[in-house]
Amino acid sequence: MLRDLADWIADRRTSPSPIRPPRSAQLPEVTTTGIGINATWAALRDALLPTAFPTDHPRYLAFVGGSPTPAAVIADAALSAASIYGGSELEAGDVVAAERVAIQWLCDTVGYPDTAHGVFVSGGSLANLSALVTARHGRVAPDGRAPASSSPVVRPMPRWAQPPPSWAAGSSRVGSPDHPLRGSDLAAALADVDPRDVVAVVASAGATNTGAIDCLADIADVCAQHGVWLHVDAAYGGAALLSPGRRADFDGIDRANSVTIDPHKWLFTPFDCAAVLYQDPLVARAAHRQRAGYLDAVNDADVDNPADYAAHLSRRARGLPVWASLVANGTDAYVEAVECCLATAEYAAKQIESSPHLELANDPHLSVVLFRRRGWSAEQYARWSERARSRGMALVTPTTFADETVLRLCFVNPLTTTADVDLVLESLECDAPTT
Structure with missing residues (x-):
């Protein structure tokens, strides 16, 4: 199996195999006795996987694919083999330390201070959601206290799942989806609303459909004037921060309260791996940390657990492949x-x-x-x-x-x-x- 996988990775980087049409082969059935691991691997290798168009195919040019490095693939496979739970340092050990190194590299890439922090999650959607939950918490309880809820909570649950407090909720689109957002567009929209009713402003740093980058510096100025949380979705485009010639296009991103970057898009990591970064991680921790008797062992005040920074508890240590690839390739x-x-x-x-x-x-x-x-x-x-x-x-x-x-x-x-x-x-x- 390992030889097959190694050959597979190497072949796709030299002479990609033809893609077979879906449902072109009869899949083995689930039975009471099973067919064994060898026959199952043969079905995976020869029937199922060849019908997929792999994202690291050199002519996968749709959506935002991804081309994981061999080091990242090896680390990702090792995670499953080692059966690691990545939510706490108690269970994941120094795997969490390796993830912190990768997060710090991303924070440095954005231009955040050394005190910034974040966590790897499954994708940009969860990263954006987690940032907005943090923004809501910071808006309602900027001193770090839990936000008030409009109905009692009868069981331990994350704060993002609790009923929202009684303030305006909703969303609106400013500007055109086909063109970058300008600070003047945002200022005009905020002029007609009470800033206390605005949870956050979300700007794009590399729109998925066009690659366009909003005017981040001007948007950051407007958000600062109104005291509004700024989140930047750089899930796809954030990788271009590494290009010296494109860095100026992102001016102002370092002033965002939170940023999303997906390593599985343009930073050569297997699916699924996204990162949500916080300029002030204490607000995120206050918003997302879950409490229950069965979590007492991992909720020591001095312990920094990845589960505490996003809308999740169970999690894969998705940052390990990022770290392994950085160490291997530089x-x-x-x-x-x-x-x-x-x-x-x-x-x-x-x-x-x-x-x-x-x-x-x-x-x-x-x-x-x-x-x-x-x-x-x-x-x-x-x-x-x-x-x-x-x-x-x-x-x-x-x-x-x-x-x-x-x-x-x-x-x-x-x-x-x-x-x-x-x-x-x-x-x-x-x-x-x-x-």
């Missing part, structure tokens, strides 16, 4: 890998600009390139995308930008070459726009 390799993805995106944009059949849909941001095939309808984009996937050539999917169907390329794999780009674009140029 931080310079991360900078080079991010720069490589940015360069490939720039190459793709130039090739599209020079093509008679293709054109850019907007000015590219970070490693996302939106473009159109002249004369195609939404149905034609969808058919081409399905053919490309089913043939194992590439995973490129349509998206919507400015109410128009376009194609989207997202480069987060440093092993994607200019030849891969050429292959995808040539298939579009040669594919006649028939109905």
